[in-house]
Amino acid sequence: MEADLVLIDVGPNLGAINRAALLGADKVLLQLGADLFSLKSLGNLGLTLRHWRRGWQQDILPGVPHDISAPSGAMEPLGYVITRPETRLDRPADAYKRWLEHIPEVYARSVLDEPPPVPGEDRHCIATLRSYHSLRLLAQDARKPMFDLKAADGALGSMQKYVQVCYKEFRSLAEDVAKRAGVAD
Numbered sequence: 001m002e003a004d005l006v007l008i009d010v011g012p013n014l015g016a017i018n019r020a021a022l023l024g025a026d027k028v029l030l031q032l033g034a035d036l037f038s039l040k041s042l043g044n045l046g047l048t049l050r051h052w053r054r055g056w057q058q059d060i061l062p063g064v065p066h067d068i069s070a071p072s073g074a075m076e077p078l079g080y081v082i083t084r085p086e087t088r089l090d091r092p093a094d095a096y097k098r099w100l101e102h103i104p105e106v107y108a109r110s111v112l113d114e115p116p117p118v119p120g121e122d123r124h125c126i127a128t129l130r131s132y133h134s135l136r137l138l139a140q141d142a143r144k145p146m147f148d149l150k151a152a153d154g155a156l157g158s159m160q161k162y163v164q165v166c167y168k169e170f171r172s173l174a175e176d177v178a179k180r181a182g183v184a185d
Contacts, residue, residue, distance in 0.1 A: 004183040012041065014048050022049070023056055024071040027181050029126070030080040030111070032103060034096040039106050046110025049075055077111050078180050079126040081173065126180065127173045132166055134159065146170075 008025065010018040022028060028049065032038040056073030064070045082100065105116040107124055117123070135146040135155070142153040147167035149155035155163050178184040 005178055005181055007177075014045070019052060022075055023052065023073045026072070026074050026076060027078040028075050029078045029177060030107075032080050032082050034082060034099040034103075036099065039099060039102055042103070042106050043110045046107070046112075049077075049111065050113060077124070078177065079124040080107060081126050082128040083131065126176050127169070129169055129173065132162075135162060135166055 007029075008021050010021050030042070030045070032042060053073055053075050061070060061073065080103070082103065104122040104124065108114045108116050112124075132146055135149060138149055138154045138159075139146040142149060144153070147163060147170055149159075149163050151160065175184065
């Protein structure tokens with residue numbers, strides 16, 4: 001069986017193992033929080049990805065013998081997913097809103113090396129996911145995905161509606177990622 005899409009979740013660092021995984025990736029999807037630390041990390045990560053891509057493609061790949069298979073080091077930015085913004089009435093809380101407003105500009109400048117987008121336009125944000133605090137903890141105990149929790153796992157009453165919302169959000173995210181990666185039906 002062959003997979004159309006393989007997702008590799010790497011830790012939040014720029015070490016050798018993550019570099020090897022990223023150099024083997026055709027596309028890169030970033031996960032960001034709505035906070036100062038994510039914005040600072042995004043700036044560093046964007047510059048590093050561009051440096052790694054350029055170094056691999058210009059310095060390393062040309063010297064690899066033709067009979068040896070090597071990754072392209074494409075690491076094409078696919079976009080980003082924002083996680084954990086606290087919401088109130090289905091809108092980000094004001095404390096997070098100001099950080100969210102800066103993400104498109106920092107992403108365009110640092111990751112894409114492009115001018116900032118028009119304010120209010122953000123074609124690179126694939127999804128904004130809520131934190132799912134209680135579902136995440138139940139899922140860890142049940143050793144299953146949050147969107148597959150049942151009453152027997154502790155997802156009782158209104159939590160079942162929360163499980164359904166979680167399923168819809170993650171399904172939509174998966175469909176959007178597959179579409180952007182060029183593997184959607």
